[in-house]
Amino acid sequence: MPISLIVASSEPHFREFVREHLAHTPGAKVVAEHDEAGLNVYVRILHDMERNPHAAVLLDIGGDPEQGLRALEHMKNAMPGLYVIVSEYQASSEFLIRGMRAGASDYIQQPLKRPEFRDAMTRLEQHMARAQQHGKPLGKLYTFVGAKGGVGTTTDAVNFAAVCARQQKSTILVDLDLDSGDAASFLGLNPQYSIYDVVENLDRLDQSMLDGIASRDAIGFSVLSPPDDLEKARMIRGDHIKEIAAFLVEKYDAVIVDGSRGLDEALLGCLELSESVFLVLTQEFLAVRNAQQYLAALGKLGFSAEQLKIVVNRYGKGQNSAVSMEQIQQTLGTKIFYAIPNRYQDSMQAVHQSRPAVSYAGDLQQAYMGMAKKILANGASSATPASAPPPERKKFLGII
Ligand SMILES: Nc1ncnc2c1ncn2[C@@H]1O[C@H](COP(=O)(O)OP(=O)(O)OP(=O)(O)O)[C@@H](O)[C@H]1O
Ligand SMILES: [Mg+2]
Numbered sequence: 001m002p003i004s005l006i007v008a009s010s011e012p013h014f015r016e017f018v019r020e021h022l023a024h025t026p027g028a029k030v031v032a033e034h035d036e037a038g039l040n041v042y043v044r045i046l047h048d049m050e051r052n053p054h055a056a057v058l059l060d061i062g063g064d065p066e067q068g069l070r071a072l073e074h075m076k077n078a079m080p081g082l083y084v085i086v087s088e089y090q091a092s093s094e095f096l097i098r099g100m101r102a103g104a105s106d107y108i109q110q111p112l113k114r115p116e117f118r119d120a121m122t123r124l125e126q127h128m129a130r131a132q133q134h135g136k137p138l139g140k141l142y143t144f145v146g147a148k149g150g151v152g153t154t155t156d157a158v159n160f161a162a163v164c165a166r167q168q169k170s171t172i173l174v175d176l177d178l179d180s181g182d183a184a185s186f187l188g189l190n191p192q193y194s195i196y197d198v199v200e201n202l203d204r205l206d207q208s209m210l211d212g213i214a215s216r217d218a219i220g221f222s223v224l225s226p227p228d229d230l231e232k233a234r235m236i237r238g239d240h241i242k243e244i245a246a247f248l249v250e251k252y253d254a255v256i257v258d259g260s261r262g263l264d265e266a267l268l269g270c271l272e273l274s275e276s277v278f279l280v281l282t283q284e285f286l287a288v289r290n291a292q293q294y295l296a297a298l299g300k301l302g303f304s305a306e307q308l309k310i311v312v313n314r315y316g317k318g319q320n321s322a323v324s325m326e327q328i329q330q331t332l333g334t335k336i337f338y339a340i341p342n343r344y345q346d347s348m349q350a351v352h353q354s355r356p357a358v359s360y361a362g363d364l365q366q367a368y369m370g371m372a373k374k375i376l377a378n379g380a381s382s383a384t385p386a387s388a389p390p391p392e393r394k395k396f397l398g399i400i
Contacts, residue, residue, distance in 0.1 A: 002027025003124055006048045008034040008041050009060030014087075017112050018058060025121060031055050038067050042074040049079060056083040056124055062110050065095070069102045076103030083127055085120055087112070129207075139170075139249045142375065143274040144311075145259035145267065147281035147291035152313035155347065155357065156280055156340065156371075157258035158186050159364075161221045162356040163372035169253035171221035172214065176241070176267060177260045178233040181226040188354025189215040194227040199240045207251055219356075222252075241269030249273060263297055276375065277303065278337070280311045283322040288331055295332055309337035311371070316342040338371045340364070 007018050007030055015033055022028040032048040034041050037060050045057055057075065061068020065088050075082055086104040088095070089111075099107060105127070108120050142160065146153035154177070161173040174195070175181035184191050193213040201209055214222035227233050248255040257274070259267045271277060279294055281287040291310070298308055310332060312325065329335055343357075346364050350357035357364040 002029070003121060003128070004029060004031045004052050004055040006030075006032045006034075006045055006052070006055050006057045007060075008037040008045065008057065009087075010036050010063045011060060014060050014062075014110070014112065017117075021114065021117055021121075028121070037061055037063065037071060039071050039074070042071045042078070045075060046078055049082070054128070056085065056105075056128075058085045058087065058108075060087045060110070062088040065090075069098060072099070072102045072104060083124065085124070139252045139255055140275045141245060141249055141255040141257065141270065141273045142276050142278065143257040143259050143267070143271060144278045144280055145294070146261055147279055147294055148284070148287040149261060151280050151282045151287055152340070152347075153280045154181075154183050154186060154258050156278065156311060156313065156368075157256050158183055159356045159358045159368040160372055160375065161254070161256045162217075162219050162358050163368060164254040164256070164376075165217070165219045165221035167372075167376075170251070171254045171256065172224060172248055172252045173217075173221055174224045174244075174248070174255065174257045174270075175226055176257050176270065178226040178236060178264075178266055179230065179260070181258065183258050184215060184223055184225045186351065186354065187217045187223065187356070189217065189223055189225075191215045191223070191225040194225050194232070195236060195244070196227040196229075196232040198224065198244055199236055202240065202243055205244075205247060210247075210251070219359075236266055238265035238269035241266045242272065245270040245273045263294075263301075268301075271298075271301070271303070274307070276307055276309055278309050278311050280313055281328075282314050283312060283316070283324070283328065285323060288323050288328055291328075292331055295334070305334055308334070310334060312336050312339040314342035314344075315339035338367075338374060340367045340371065 003022065003025065005018065005022065005028070007015050009015050019030050022030055031052045034044055049055060059068060059072060061072070068086070068088070072084055072086060075084060083105045084103065085106040085108060086099050087108045087110055089109070091109045096107060106120055106123055108116055144153050144157040157173060161171050164171040173183055175183040197213045198205065198210065211222070214224050216222055245255065257270050277298065279291055281291045295308060310328070312328065316322070325336060325339065341363050343362070343364050346360065346362050347357055350360060358368040
């Protein structure tokens with residue numbers, strides 16, 4: 001969040017210094033200026049705060065420290081959460097203690113100097129970031145897994161991430177296909193760092209470090225990729241992924257995982273925190289059979305039917321040797337959450353242009369927008385209402 005500052009000072013050069021400095025700080029601005037810092041200024045500042053509720057105050061009490069401290073006390077009584085930076089000439093410990101008791105959040109000595117002012121702005125930014133974080137609901141983790149290779153798991157995960165980012169959700173796509181992840185190349189990205197670098201820095205991981213490691217798609221979402229080196233990939237453990245996932249849901253609204261095919265340690269590490277697991281398959285016999293096994297394994301691990309959602313990719317009617325949608329539902333004993341139509345040309349066009357298919361007008365765009373709408377609207381609930389009995393589970397071979 002950019003800095004908004006209300007400045008109160010009887011010194012024109014003080015106000016000028018602040019204005020000039022903030023002009024060089026991206027996004028930062030002075031939202032109100034007052035040419036006095038006496039007792040009455042606090043009423044005007046409270047009015048400013050109505051228009052700029054996230055603003056902080058810089059109060060120059062150098063002209064009359066006693067009056068200034070009283071103005072500060074009044075402000076803090078009226079708005080205890082207000083961040084006020086006090087500035088004056090003396091820096092005696094006695095004065096600092098009095099300022100602190102009156103409710104000052106920070107202090108800058110005059111005459112103002114650039115490095116000290118910059119440090120104070122950094123502290124303000126950190127305070128704002130913490131305040132924003134505080135009370136923010138945890139983000140949601142959505143995991144996409146494929147019942148079989150090549151069914152379109154990465155395509156679904158990438159497009160869902162794109163829709164989330166378009167809807168102004170802070171979004172990160174995590175490619176957990178540690179052996180052969182290709183989400184970044186779907187987006188034309190060439191990552192320099194990987195999940196392995198996150199693992200190596202887990203004990204000091206913060207948002208700015210993560211921003212340095214992740215790549216960023218033009219739509220605005222971040223992408224964490226697997227390492228190129230398979231040996232490094234092998235060193236990524238389930239507990240690492242669990243810790244990273246816990247960190248990410250604190251920082252992002254939507255964490256989207258392109259999962260590996262097998263139920264490996266890394267995938268299990270993030271499944272636990274997943275609000276939904278999307279099992280992607282096509283209408284192929286093998287994919288449906290694998291999906292059946294996958295669901296059984298996830299069921300044994302304690303996943304409820306509501307958390308597991310079936311996405312049928314490349315859906316089409318009357319395909320040769322295709323399993324019908326009804327057969328899929330009967331075999332898996334659950335309703336299909338969403339079906340994405342088979343549009344090979346459009347899909348390949350998106351791949352060749354390294355953009356998500358949802359960026360191009362057409363059926364795939366409609367389908368991915370519809371899928372995202374359904375995911376985001378019903379949160380954790382599944383297409384099969386919890387109260388309704390699931391369809392009878394049949395043996396796959398019995399219905400084909
Ligand atoms: N709805 C669709 N219609 C037609 N083709 C599609 C569709 N969705 C994806 N594809 C194509 O299917 C191929 C495989 O897609 P993708 O890489 O997303 O699958 P995957 O399950 O992640 O594969 P892998 O097992 O290699 O990770 C790609 O060429 C993609 O363009
Ligand atoms: Mg894939």
